Amino acid sequence: MNRERNSVDIAIIGGGISGVGIAQYAAAAGYRVLLIDKGEIGGQTSANSSKLIHGGLRYLETGQINLVRKSLKERRNLLNLAPTLVKPVPFYIPIYRESRRRPWAIRAGLSVYALLSELDPLGRFVSVPSVHWQRLQGLKLAGLEAVFQYWDAQTDDKLLTQAVARSAQALGADIYAQAELLGMEHRADGCTVRFSHDGRERQMEASLVVNAAGPWVNEVIARVSPPLTAVDIDWVQGAHLLLAIPANDGILYLESCFDNRVIFVMPWYGQTLIGTTETELSSLTTSPQVTAAERAYLLGIYQHYFPLAGSLDELKDKIIKEYCGVRVLPKQPTQAFERARDTLMQTAVSHPRLLSLYGGKLTTFRSTSAEVLQWVTRHLGRRSALADVDRIILR
């Protein structure tokens, strides 16, 4: 750290994928950047996702075409820029007699997905001939009518976040873990940011502040003076279970046997990862835990499709690890599963130097960073760039 520095162009609150992405983009564009995180870099939502770098086939059902197009473009970019961290992986969609999504609908969805992938070879999909269905080890074959195979990508979300943070640091950004924002004063000519670090309170002047605190976005807003109104949000927990069951060679895209949702059964370091759920939380005061209902839901779906894997009790004994991430969804009267997953960027006329991010996806962190950089440039003007983020390999 540069001990002399007591002012920066941009202070970023939060070192998840959103914050570190913005730090990398801003530092590469020549701005002086400080990023603080109250815990570990990439230790929260960005370590507890489904770990997919994907267009989001299911978002087509809710008409989020722009998000899918943008995500597919970002998938292509990340496969090129982070080849050791983001890997293509085959996805399989089995369709049974009782499946709500019929083969024609899946074929139509995959055709649109391929079209939105533009010329990306990962856009191709096939109907898997029935002689190959038993390659999906343990999958129930009774009532199976069709299996479609398409492509998306998988990553280690925490390692990806930390790789982006290292890249930002290499470009000169100051990044502090275990540094919590305590308060922020917003003035017409700049902001004073107060934070704890190394057991003491510190202060930094910043021309602009980006609030990328994920689920804590409104907690950060509550620490701003003069006060400002926050967007009303819901916190929606998503649980994952890691089972001591050797993984299949791809990801299964499974329709829940309990509701209209889709869950994934994924390989994760050789074992089987299942996720996810959507459980509304009323507070974030304690760190979220997987509930008994979430365990029963995920294991119930797994057992429905893999009946020979064991009873529910036997499957419970195979859980090696479980984790939860928390989504931020602007409040709406619809089910969480159906709500838009794009990032919402919020500034207030009364606080033009503060930008707050709500929600978003791991996959689209680069396009979010590019949009935030435009906001920065509008306020501070251009600087001489140090590097081109489209050429920086993440490792």
Ligand SMILES: Cc1cc2nc3c(=O)[nH]c(=O)nc-3n(C[C@H](O)[C@H](O)[C@H](O)COP(=O)(O)OP(=O)(O)OC[C@H]3O[C@@H](n4cnc5c(N)ncnc54)[C@H](O)[C@@H]3O)c2cc1C
């Ligand atoms: C269950 C689940 C599954 C998901 N799966 C996928 C997926 O497969 N693919 C995909 O593309 N997206 C997925 N997402 C979305 C994606 O994970 C998130 O959009 C992304 O990780 C959010 O990153 P973030 O940086 O906004 O938040 P976070 O990663 O939560 O980072 C916020 C950071 O702010 C810090 N912070 C909070 N308050 C303060 C403070 N006062 N001072 C300093 N620091 C503070 C926290 O410590 C934290 O590290 C999923 C999300 C969930 C919940």
